[in-house]
Structures are given as structure tokens and as C-alpha cells.
Amino acid sequence: MFQINENYLKLPGSYLFSTVGKKEREYAAANPNKKVIRLSIGDVTQPLAPVIIDALHGAVDEMGKAETFRGYGPDLGYEFLRTAIAENDYRARGCDIAADEIFISDGAKSDSGNIQEIFGPDNKIAVCDPVYPVYVDTNVMAGRTGVYDAARETWSDVIYMPCTQENGFAPLLPKQTPDIIYLCFPNNPTGSAVTKARLQEWVDYANKTGAVIIYDAAYEAYISEPDVPHSIYECRGARECAIELRSFSKNAGFTGTRLGFTVIPKEIKSGDISLHSLWARRHGTKFNGAPYIIQRAGEACYTAEGKAQLKEQIDYYMRNAKYISEGLKSAGYFVSGGVNAPYIWLKTPNQMSSWKFFDYLLETANVVGTPGSGFGPSGEGYFRLTAFGSYENTVEAIERIKKL
Ligand code: PLP
Numbered sequence: 001m002f003q004i005n006e007n008y009l010k011l012p013g014s015y016l017f018s019t020v021g022k023k024e025r026e027y028a029a030a031n032p033n034k035k036v037i038r039l040s041i042g043d044v045t046q047p048l049a050p051v052i053i054d055a056l057h058g059a060v061d062e063m064g065k066a067e068t069f070r071g072y073g074p075d076l077g078y079e080f081l082r083t084a085i086a087e088n089d090y091r092a093r094g095c096d097i098a099a100d101e102i103f104i105s106d107g108a109k110s111d112s113g114n115i116q117e118i119f120g121p122d123n124k125i126a127v128c129d130p131v132y133p134v135y136v137d138t139n140v141m142a143g144r145t146g147v148y149d150a151a152r153e154t155w156s157d158v159i160y161m162p163c164t165q166e167n168g169f170a171p172l173l174p175k176q177t178p179d180i181i182y183l184c185f186p187n188n189p190t191g192s193a194v195t196k197a198r199l200q201e202w203v204d205y206a207n208k209t210g211a212v213i214i215y216d217a218a219y220e221a222y223i224s225e226p227d228v229p230h231s232i233y234e235c236r237g238a239r240e241c242a243i244e245l246r247s248f249s250k251n252a253g254f255t256g257t258r259l260g261f262t263v264i265p266k267e268i269k270s271g272d273i274s275l276h277s278l279w280a281r282r283h284g285t286k287f288n289g290a291p292y293i294i295q296r297a298g299e300a301c302y303t304a305e306g307k308a309q310l311k312e313q314i315d316y317y318m319r320n321a322k323y324i325s326e327g328l329k330s331a332g333y334f335v336s337g338g339v340n341a342p343y344i345w346l347k348t349p350n351q352m353s354s355w356k357f358f359d360y361l362l363e364t365a366n367v368v369g370t371p372g373s374g375f376g377p378s379g380e381g382y383f384r385l386t387a388f389g390s391y392e393n394t395v396e397a398i399e400r401i402k403k404l
Helices: 006-010 016-030 050-063 079-093 108-118 134-141 196-209 275-286 292-300 304-330 354-364 391-402
Strands: 102-105 125-129 158-162 180-184 212-216 242-247 260-263 335-337 343-347 382-386
Touching: 006 134, 016 354, 050 292, 050 304, 079 102, 079 260, 079 292, 102 108, 102 275, 108 134, 108 212, 108 242, 108 260, 108 275, 125 134, 180 196, 196 212, 304 335, 304 343, 304 391, 354 382
Parallel strands: 125 158, 125 180, 180 212, 212 242
Antiparallel strands: 102 260, 242 260, 335 343, 343 382
């Protein structure tokens, strides 16, 4: 008789965004005459840039001719894309990353969920609180998180690093020493970012304690301030301790197209075993490559034309972010984020709980956001709005909130 992985049974409740979506659908069905505006889920709304569409068409045509048809690609990604990434995302910023340290994938969700597989079961993980839920849930599935405390909404074997108004929503170094540290900057959900000097402290800490940092830089393209690093490899010593995850979803609109990558420098080792070799083994065994046509589309993002078109999209979303941020501030809300990230993190008024504010906003302004408590206990009393909507809808939503 087969047995299941009982760790799955430990996962509490339903996934945050399913609950948000369900409540929104129920409200819309019961109020068909109301225009509900979603500033909730972190999905882009702008169509793919023309340069990407051209690259896709070109690659599709290649697939239709025997001479240029491609079957299985290289497990770890096509050289043309790995080289473009190494040159543009890293070397151009002074980061010493080689093309063969880049592993192409179908996105940062898979990579951030799968990466824990190459670590032993007894590693202690540290996460920001609030946090992108994938890091914790995938460690639960692997049996690494201990016992769940439903009242506190925490796991006994996870080190939580609170991100609060007091610390500017950037965690302090933990008191208990972790083995694996998940960091995400610019941050989802708080929209916070850290300076290079602050990130250097984390790299130094990891190297001192023998921890590895899993650095999720999915929102790197939204950075606007000069002292915020775009990659952890801008910090000294990061090649010895940091894995970086990147995505084409938020900088280039690939949420439905799927493309991302993970960087593992060859220096990160446990004894004489490199994490690079383990991930190469894992990727080669369990992943058969991102589609050729999508990798060609990814390559197009790095052309001069591609960079200009993507910048326009980022500017569009960041105009929304500014509108949300300034509008809410003028209405008396405490607001954070929205400067280096497409997320605005606001404090709920009158000490309302995050879910109470969710219902209130849905019912009175017909605006959907995401309750901060869904990302972790320190998110209670906060609420996330995203800048990914259309400008018109964003303006309408904020004007409605201002009138409450
Ligand atoms: N990492 C973070 C922090 C995210 O917020 C998201 C998506 O919202 C992802 C990863 C997933 O990215 P991808 O679309 O590449 O799977």
C-alpha cells in the first residue's frame, strides 16, 4: 500500500491568493453592477513588448523548418541566453559571474521552491516575516520546519526575522544561527529594499557562520535608488555564500510565458562538494529545459531596443506605484515601499486586522488588495497593493479609497 508524504498534511489552510480570489469572485457575483478593481495579485497587465513578440515569431518560424528546428535543448539553458545574462545582468554591473554559473529555468517560483532539495533535512531556515509563502511551504513539504503553531501561525523549526516599521521592513541579523537564509530584495510583499552596505552585512554574516543565502531578486528591475544593489554579487564575498534567483516575469512580462534563472557560483561548497554541481545534477535530472522560443524571447530583452521597451513598462508600473503611494499618504495612511518595488505596503487604519481591512476595502471601495497577515504574523495590520494594474484603474481605485 502506498504512503503519502505526510508533510503535505501539515500545510495550513488554503493558499493566500486562492482565498483572496475566492472572496473577490463571490463579491463580484453577488454585486454584478459594481466594478471591482484588483490591486492584489502580483501579475503584470502590460502586453509583451514588440521586440519580444518579434523574437517569438522568429523562433516559431525556425521551429517550422527542418534546417532550424530544435528538439531538446541543453538542460541548463542555451548558451546565447546564458551569455546575454552574464554580460548584461552581471558583468555590466561589475559582478564576476560566468555564463556556466547560470541555470535557465521556467521561473523563480519553481527555482525558489526546488532549491531546498539540494540541502540536507536538518538545515535550519531563516525567513523574513512577512514572506513570499513559497520559501516556507516548500520547506514544510520537505519536512524541515517542525511543528505548526496555529495560534501564532509559525513553525517551530523556522527562524522568523520580523520586518517591521521600526526596522524599515528589512530584517536584523537573527539571534539564532540559521543554515539557509532566504532574502528577497526588493521585497515582496513590503516593497522594501536594502542598501549595498546593509546587504554586505548579510554576506559577511553568512560567510562567518557558514550559512548560504538564497537571494530572490525577482524585482530587481524596479530599483530606482542608486545605493540599492541589483545583485547580491555586488557585495564582497557573495560568490562564497549566495545563490541568486531571477525571473523574467516582472521585468519583461513573462508571467504567462515563463522564464527565469538561478545563479550558483562555483565557490559555494560544503566540504569539497559544490552546490553548483548538485544543482546541475538536479536540473539535468528533473528539468528538460525552458522552451527554445521562450529563451530566444528572453535574449531579446537584452538588446538595446529590448532594454528601452522594458524600461517603458517598468516606468508605467512605477507611475502607478507613485500614484498609489502619494494618494494614500495624502489620505493619511502610513505607506511604505513603491520606490524600488511595484508593491505598496500600508498600515490598516484604526488598528483593523488585515482581513477586516480586506473586506472593508472590497465592500466600500470595491478594491481588492492582499491582507498582510497572509504573508506572516508580522504582516498583521498591514495590507499590500500592487502597481501592476492599468493606470486608469489605479487612479480610480485610489480616488475611491481617498473618499472613504
Ligand atoms: N519570487 C518572488 C519574491 C515573487 O514575488 C514571485 C512572484 O510573484 C516569484 C518569485 C515568482 O516568479 P516567477 O513568475 O518567475 O515564477
